[in-house]
Amino acid sequence: MSHLIGTLLSFAGFVCLCLAMPRHQRxxxxxxxxxxxxxxxxxxxYGLLMLALLQVSFRLGWAYGAIxxxxxxxxxxxxxxxLVSWRTRGA
Incomplete structure (x- = not known):
């Protein structure tokens, strides 16, 4: 379960970073x-990416958590x- 949560937190973090860029906003x-x-x-x-690191590292330990x-x-x-490539392909 911690792998799914870590991936979802990372995905949410990357979505926020993607939408922070003017090109992707447009x-x-x-x-x-x-x-x-x-x-x-x-x-x-960045906060969600760090939260993902903390969540996975507390579950698996710092060495395995970082990997x-x-x-x-x-x-x-x-x-x-x-997803972004598929969404903007027709534009």
Whole structure:
């Protein structure tokens, strides 16, 4: 269960970081967000990635947790890349 939670937290973090970028705001939302909201999304994204690290490391220990966290982040990033590519393909 900790692997699923770690992957979901990583995915949510990457979604926040993705939406903090003006290019993805334009492509996915059709508009630009305010600067303050973009900064808040960046902070939330990094916070969720750190929360994923803490969650997995407390379950598996720091050595295995760090390795598992990198795997979770890789999987989450690939899923997000595929979804963004699929969503913006027709645009």
């Amino acid at each position: 492509d996915l939302l059709g508009r630009f967000l305010a600067d303050g909201r973009g900064r808040a999304l960046k902070m939330a994204g 598992s966290w990198l795997g979770h982040m890789s999987l989450a990033a690939w899923i997000l890349i595929l």
